[in-house]
Amino acid sequence: MVKPEGISPKISGSTRFYPYFKDCVGAIDGTHIPAMIKGRDVSSYRNRHGFNSQNVLAACNFDLEFIYVLSGxxxxxxxxxxxxxxxxxxxxxxxxQDDQSSDIEEADNPSQQQQRSEANTWRANIANSMWEDRPRNAVNEEYEEDQYDESEAHNGY
Known part of the structure; x- marks a missing residue:
């Protein structure tokens, strides 16, 4: 079995994946391999899809290397x-176990809340920029001035 050595550079170098996968060493999944079975064991090898198979569990790291396989x-x-x-x-x-700490400081990788805040600021800046750059004509200008005058009247100032 391959022993994990710290966090994969693919994870530590990605602000998109790091908050979610910083404690992961890989992925685990199962698959069915078709099998030819004879005798009375046929029914126990029939899977939920109705064909005979062996159920295989495999784990791999982020470099797509198998670190564990259980078949049969x-x-x-x-x-x-x-x-x-x-x-x-x-x-x-x-x-x-949980007591293993990562080699990367948390300060180097923004939290999910910080990323969300930065993304919202970016979106607001884009929206404001689009609003400023919108095409204008005389009808739109008069409508916006009327809306502005009405809002001042309602504020009581």
Missing amino acids: WEGSAHDSKLLNDALSRRNRLEVP
Whole structure:
């Protein structure tokens, strides 16, 4: 099994992904591999789609390298059963614990709230710029002046 070494540069270098994946070492998923089964075991290898298969659990890192594969389970086995088996075997899937800290300072990567605030400011600036650059004609100018006069009248100033 490949041991994770810190945060992948693909994650640490991305303000889009870092807030969500800073503690991830990879991805895990299951798939069904078609199988030819004979004898009385045929029914246990039939998956929910109706064909015979082996259920395979695999984990990979962000460099798309497999770090764990568990194969051989019947197609009818649920993914949670495979995951439980992968975590309890002698050569089990190792999951890093929470006490492992990242090598990158949080200050270097803006929080989701900071990113949202910056995005909202950017959107407001774009909208204001578009409003300033809009095409104008005499009819629009008179309408806007009338609207402005009415708003002052309602404010009581």
